[in-house]
Every structure is written in C-alpha cells, then in structure tokens.
Amino acid sequence: MAEEIEEIRRQKLEELRTRGETVDADESERQSPSEPVPVGGNADLSETVEEHGVVLVDFYADWCGPCRMLEPVVETIAAETDATVAKVDIDANQQLAAEYNVRGVPTLLLFADGQPVERFVGMQEEAQLRSVIEKHA
CATH class of the missing domain: 1.20.5 (Single alpha-helices involved in coiled-coils or other helix-helix interfaces)
Known part of the structure; x- marks a missing residue:
C-alpha cells in the first residue's frame, strides 16, 4: 500500500x-486570462483591448438579474475560449458606459484587433457567443 x-x-x-x-x-x-478581468476605467479597458486580440467586454450591474444569469456563461467563455473577458461595472464606470453607448445591461461588446465589431444587449446563449468569438479569432 x-x-x-x-x-x-x-x-x-x-x-x-x-x-x-x-x-x-x-x-x-x-494567452488570454482564464477568468474575467475587472476593468476600472477607460485606461484599463484600452490596455486590455490593446494587449489581447479578441476581447469580450461585459457591461453589467450588481443589481441586474439578467447580468447575474449571464455571469456563468461569461466565466465559461473566459475559461474555455481564446477571448479575454473584461467586466465593466456600469455603476462604478458610468462615463465609460456612456462612451460606449450602453443604454441597458447586460451589454456585451466584442473587440477584435482593437476595434469594436459586435454588440449584444440582454441575455445571450453561450453557443452564440462562442460562434461570434471564433469568427473573429
């Protein structure tokens, strides 16, 4: 034994x-981080987008039910795809949310090569997000 x-x-x-x-x-x-990266402002977001090829930015609020429902999907995307996932709390970053014309949460923006290429508002299916990420990877 x-x-x-x-x-x-x-x-x-x-x-x-x-x-x-x-x-x-x-x-x-x-390599992309395997967990979502918290973003504390415009400089953080710009740095994240510049450092990584494909970045999925999740604009969320703690009080938002659909945002909480989307959180496991976003965490899985971060862990299992080549995309970097950035999380932006709209209450703490109102100016950044306004700059990207976020009118409702959750709002997801996909950046590829430093440019915004896709926008999703509301709850999203993991398969759809994976498909869009693969298209831009």
Whole structure:
C-alpha cells in the first residue's frame, strides 16, 4: 500500500513538473486570462483591448438579474475560449458606459484587433457567443 501511494505521488509530481514546463514554453505567446478581468476605467479597458486580440467586454450591474444569469456563461467563455473577458461595472464606470453607448445591461461588446465589431444587449446563449468569438479569432 505504501509503495502504491509513493508511486502516485511520484506520478503527480512528474505531471506538475511537466505542466510547469509547458506553461514556461508558452509564455512567449500572449494567452488570454482564464477568468474575467475587472476593468476600472477607460485606461484599463484600452490596455486590455490593446494587449489581447479578441476581447469580450461585459457591461453589467450588481443589481441586474439578467447580468447575474449571464455571469456563468461569461466565466465559461473566459475559461474555455481564446477571448479575454473584461467586466465593466456600469455603476462604478458610468462615463465609460456612456462612451460606449450602453443604454441597458447586460451589454456585451466584442473587440477584435482593437476595434469594436459586435454588440449584444440582454441575455445571450453561450453557443452564440462562442460562434461570434471564433469568427473573429
């Protein structure tokens, strides 16, 4: 039994080492974060859009029911696609929301190569968002 546990430990340690080497080798390529990135203002949004090829910006409010329903979809998009997901709280960033003509929440803007290319208002299906992201990736 002790030998089996030791073998499992050895295998797990080897997996971790291999995984670490893979991450190090890929660091030269810019990868999107696997979690949504909070945006604190225009400078943050501009930097995020400039650093990443495809960025899905989620304009939301904490008090918004559909925004809360969309949150798991947005988190999955961040974790499972090459798009970077940025979250903008419209109450904390009213000027930024006005600049992008956000009249209702949730509003999603998709940026590709630094330019806004798609806009969605209201609850969205994950499959539709994935399709649009793949189209612009």
